[in-house]
């Protein structure tokens with residue numbers, strides 16, 4: 001009988017339950033998607049919140065489907081682990097009760113708390129030197145400050161702050177731990193030690209008695225609660241193992257870089273997370289000026305990276321079309337972009353206005369107007385503008401990383417759902433002028449599964465894990481887009497973002 005693990009991989013708009021089977025010699029991983037669902041932030045008078053119980057029921061459906069699939073296919077389901085997008089959290093009371101629904105990070109209300117915290121700290125530099133995390137108003141620290149401002153009594157009743165994967169692990173197993181990769185997205189950890197920066201929280205007047213001890217990815221948390229085993233018809237012996245509970249942590253673990261030494265990764269999806277893997281954090285002045293994030297990864301690694309807006313821009317354009325009653329699928333939009341004029345309008349994907357939901361086409365047009373460029377009108381022009389600008393931003397970010405590292409980067413590995421967008425891959429390859437390798441698409445789930453396998457003692461560590469990814473999934477060397485505007489566009493992009 002072969003062994004299987006189950007990854008519950010939750011993105012900010014959809015979730016997947018994927019069974020991974022490890023067998024053969026050399027070991028290979030085989031994936032079977034047993035459940036997939038969509039979810040949405042729910043608008044409420046206090047801002048967008050997550051449909052926590054809705055997502056939980058989908059997780060249980062996924063677990064039930066995985067148990068059934070394993071029974072029918074002669075595999076023993078050994079463990080389950082949950083990864084989610086970063087930064088979002090909830091409070092638990094003494095008995096484990098969730099105190100208030102977790103808010104969705106894309107909430108413009110975090111901005112005020114972010115400004116207050118920066119004033120209290122005496123500037124972003126002071127915060128950065130302690131936590132090494134890029135300034136984004138939705139970081140947990142600012143969200144906690146916002147909620148403490150509006151609902152201080154909630155914190156009086158709270159026993160623990162939990163990140164979303166920690167909460168789902170608790171509901172699955174009854175055990176409550178904080179996993180380190182997800183905690184490192186909070187901007188509440190000491191960048192050097194990877195432990196809570198309680199001094200920082202005290203300085204900001206925020207409670208510290210709600211912080212639990214932090215465990216490494218791969219930690220066996222417990223086994224399924226009897227009730228869960230019963231309702232999902234799964235074995236109560238199934239272990240709950242923390243993967244890299246931050247989706248980006250899982251995705252980067254699954255980058256199949258087995259021979260290269262000077263490689264960078266791009267985890268491509270709603271966000272484009274572009275960076276390098278290091279043994280130690282870097283919070284130098286150059287890193288601060290960009291700024292780059294130092295998140296924690298598998299096997300004690302550091303992910304020095306930049307959050308770039310990503311396919312969010314295109315997802316929002318699509319949502320707009322859908323709201324207007326014009327159903328457009330991605331493939332159609334990308335085809336129109338392929339036919340649109342090259343190098344016509346360039347935006348800065350990280351422009352703050354683009355981060356909040358709504359009116360994406362108008363925001364892009366306003367940006368074009370402000371920077372004296374032709375305003376994109378058709379959907380093809382809008383999508384082409386977004387994709388070309390992302391590619392240019394990748395190039396710019398690679399140069400920034402090189403300046404921080406003091407060495408060149410020769411290879412870019414792109415993983416994640418975004419690699420299904422061929423046009424973006426071609427643009428990225430033309431813009432960065434380095435070799436670009438794409439694959440695997442399901443990097444997050446793969447990383448999640450293989451870290452569970454590490455935790456259960458089947459694998460020795462990151463190098464073996466990456467060998468398995470390289471042996472199991474196809475990779476593609478991308479041919480660059482042939483248009484001749486890229487050298488000019490690079491110059492324009494650099495000008496645009498220094499304005």
Ligand code: LFR
Pocket residue numbers: 011012084085086087088105185246247248270271273307
């Ligand atoms: C990607 C991701 C990023 C994080 C952003 C918000 O899904 O986890 O790493 O910065 O979502 O949580």
